[in-house]
Amino acid sequence: MPFMDVSHILDSLNTEQREAVTAPPGPLLIQAGAGSGKTRVLTHRIAWLHQVEQVSPFGILAVTFTNKAAGEMRARIEELLGTSVGPMWIGTFHGLSHRFLRMHWKEAKLPQTFQILDSEDQRRMVQRAIRSLDLDESRWPPRNAMWYINNKKDDGLRPEHIRDDDDPTEQQMIRIYKAYETACQLAGAVDFAELLLRALETLRDNEELLKHYQSRFQHLLVDEFQDTNSIQYAWLQLLAGDSGNIFAVGDDDQSIYGWRGAKVENILNFQDHFANTKVIRLERNYRSTGNILNAANALIEFNEDRLGKNLWTDIGDGDPITFYSAHNEGDEARFIIERILEHVHNGGTRSETAILYRSNAQSRALEEELVRSGIKYRVYGGLRFFERMEIKDALAYLRLISLSDDDVSFERVVNQPTRGIGEKTLSQIRTVATEANVSLWHACAEILTANGLKGRAATAVSGFMKLVMQMRKATEGMSLDKMIEHVIQHSGLLDHYKKDRTDKGEQRVENLQELIGAGIDPPDLPEDMPDMTVLDAFLSNAALEAGEQQGDEWEDCVQLMTMHSAKGLEFPLVFITGMEQGLFPSKRSIEESGKVEEERRLCYVGITRAEKKLYLSMAEHRRLYGRDHFNTPSKFISEIPAELVQEVRPRMHVSRPMASTPARRSALREDNQTGLTVGQRVRHSKFGEGVVTDYEGQGSHARVYVNFEEVGNKWLVMAYANLEVLNVA
């Protein structure tokens, strides 16, 4: 081989990173700790394979979980190579499966025009299946059934594979699953889990296809390997075939998606399945100070099921971690705001700051105080652009134009805006459709020709059908943006939302107009997806990539998000709020055995987001979901070595919250028969320490409700409990 300059690929790497990037082909597992440069390793590996090992871009498949990660990876590789890598398969599991199914729809037994259901579409579809089986929706909630179906699909199970064990609930669920499957197949609809499962089955059952792809993809690279579920892993195994050229990058300590099917075990199985797997650990951290890393290391040590890893840095200890125990959530928020103002005063920016929490409900109190202080902020999460009601309405019309048999879209807009097609007419249509096993659109046509509808209903239904057909004809040959414009005009959606003079209505009109803008530069049509129209590509894209949730992202503002959505991000200044037993770790995780470890990993993720300064805080009293909670510090606080943490004592001149609200007054009332007040810390000989959160009864029946740190909530009869009072509330 001629001499080749590889310095641009290798120079910026440390020894371990270099070892990973230049490793010979074969199964490779990179245990990449937080901040250890895993994206760098991944992208440089691809550059290495291409430039040094001379692997064609066609021979490389790199898969991630989010569109953002995929986009970043592609951009960084192109920057590194100085050329476009168009033909390389870089994308999300769902995106790549989708691409595969579009190319091989025949083998996958899908209609060429199949559409993707997002979660909301799927819920409606499941609901429809439940109704068609004449089941009671309150006994068989669509959400539960959907959850069941997705779980089974994530494990690769079809209805016929599931054993019912004579369990009537299981049998019923299987019936719903079956009915849902039939409905999807009929409507040409594919949900997210189906994309993966169908791609896997198609590959597995077509030897020629399998051989083709196995020999084509000489190298597979996986990001966030700890988050793969069973099908994703099976899909990788299948594609890798005997060569086993998989480059898997992950961190078992950052596995926080077990609750939606991710299997950390895949990391362990990987080493069993692929003999001679080479394991490389990346433990050098380039992000955080020593104190922050030591705290993270010490905390995660409490988990038993882990491969083991210790992050280190040579950038020095830095500031200690600060812990603040606030009186309530308002106090907590004000404490944080003071620190942010300080940070900004010292020349920092707001966008260098992240406030993290366990659950979205916690953001409200923080937002209130931020608004009051006039600090700009941005909340992550919530509805994304393509998930908004008005946008989905418009997309549904577009879908019907593309494919009238799409039942989900039909149901969505048949009476939106209202045109006199009520529940009675609809159920009639549904019955015909179910009996004849045809789409709702088809059923309408049949009913109309058979004169099965009375005057008003008949006019309304045929009016709707005519509208869709007219729009189809009128938009033929139009550019995508003109098409969208035409549809939101003529469907009546725009006028419908314009009638709503509230802020919400105006926002909806704006969103619709923005949708036209989204059509101006339509998505590229990959060459290997033949016969796909621009509209189809646009619609699939909308489902697969729901878009940003909020604009103004480049304004200098404080970032508010859950710890889950913070994964992969980093900030100089990080606040982790709500460090309370029962909130984080969550009550549910404490109750179900074995679930606290995932919470601890989440805490580990949170801590390792911080570069320079980390604040932990809690509220002794927090109102959440309209209920009062009296909290003890999260056990995670005590798991961080005390010498790394500086505790801020509540300043005495800060007055305690006054008994001004009725709730507070009752919380402080002392005219009870227990001699204890709510908020009082107590110790029980068996259950340990806790906080009184409620009481009831009189005399010998007087009981207190205590939230114990170790064992959770318990009712105790005062006469027997023998509680020791710990401090004065």
Place this chain on the structure above:
DNA sequence: TTCTTACCTCTTTTT
């Protein structure tokens, strides 16, 4: 058909 009221739920989220 549309407005109102009752009812439910409320970890975490991407695709």
Place this chain on the structure above:
DNA sequence: GAGGTAAGAA
């Protein structure tokens, strides 16, 4: 406590 959904009334 709020927000969304679904059933019920005008």
